[in-house]
Amino acid sequence: MSLNRNQVIVLQAGYSHIDATDASAMRANCSCTLIRCRDGTNIIVDTFTAWDGEHLTSLLAAQGLQVDDIHVVICTHGHSDHVGCNYLFRRARLHMIGSCASKHDLYLNHEGALDANGEVLVEKTPGHTLSCVSVLVHNTQLGGTVGVCGDLFERCEDVDDENIWLTAGSENEKSQAQERYRMAQLCSFIVPGHGPMFAVDELICAKLKQLAEKYA
Numbered sequence: 001m002s003l004n005r006n007q008v009i010v011l012q013a014g015y016s017h018i019d020a021t022d023a024s025a026m027r028a029n030c031s032c033t034l035i036r037c038r039d040g041t042n043i044i045v046d047t048f049t050a051w052d053g054e055h056l057t058s059l060l061a062a063q064g065l066q067v068d069d070i071h072v073v074i075c076t077h078g079h080s081d082h083v084g085c086n087y088l089f090r091r092a093r094l095h096m097i098g099s100c101a102s103k104h105d106l107y108l109n110h111e112g113a114l115d116a117n118g119e120v121l122v123e124k125t126p127g128h129t130l131s132c133v134s135v136l137v138h139n140t141q142l143g144g145t146v147g148v149c150g151d152l153f154e155r156c157e158d159v160d161d162e163n164i165w166l167t168a169g170s171e172n173e174k175s176q177a178q179e180r181y182r183m184a185q186l187c188s189f190i191v192p193g194h195g196p197m198f199a200v201d202e203l204i205c206a207k208l209k210q211l212a213e214k215y216a
């Protein structure tokens with residue numbers, strides 16, 4: 001299948017909140033995103049928990065895809081709610097957790113382009129974990145660049161309330177604040193790790209710049 005634009009499809013927006021019956025526990029699952037590249041490469045970014053295999057399979061079926069149609073699996077980082085269903089994709093040419101790529105028992109490092117057109121790229125965005133990556137998708141059906149950022153952003157609301165991303169865990173707050181601003185400058189839309197995709201406007205960019213300066 002050849003496309004005019006790269007398609008970014010959020011199969012399911014992530015969430016994270018305190019459990020309804022146990023205030024000391026959390027409920028969380030990741031945003032799971034399908035990227036259908038113009039060159040025919042199909043990429044899935046973040047694969048839910050290990051208990052979501054049938055659900056993820058059905059979300060792909062709704063897009064007319066089977067698990068064997070996925071060529072590259074990318075996990076923005078190694079936490080269990082982002083890597084759980086990697087096992088479904090045994091026909092993929094590459095599995096990546098952060099910038100660590102593997103196939104079977106072969107391990108290599110990968111950054112940069114994943115598609116033949118050089119429009120879909122893996123970039124290191126350390127902060128939430130030191131090995132976090134984001135996926136930049138240029139030339140999308142949305143008319144701008146989309147950043148699939150994992151937990152660099154918890155959800156849109158964390159732009160106004162830094163406690164949201166700080167309490168979600170940050171291995172390097174300074175780096176995270178800087179990477180958040182850098183990605184906002186590059187992207188028209190951001191898919192955060194635990195919320196719906198949001199548009200980046202000048203106000204959001206200004207707030208992220210201010211915070212990057214505060215942590216500098």
Ligand SMILES: [Zn+2]
Binds near residue numbers: 079082151193194
């Ligand atoms: Zn997460």
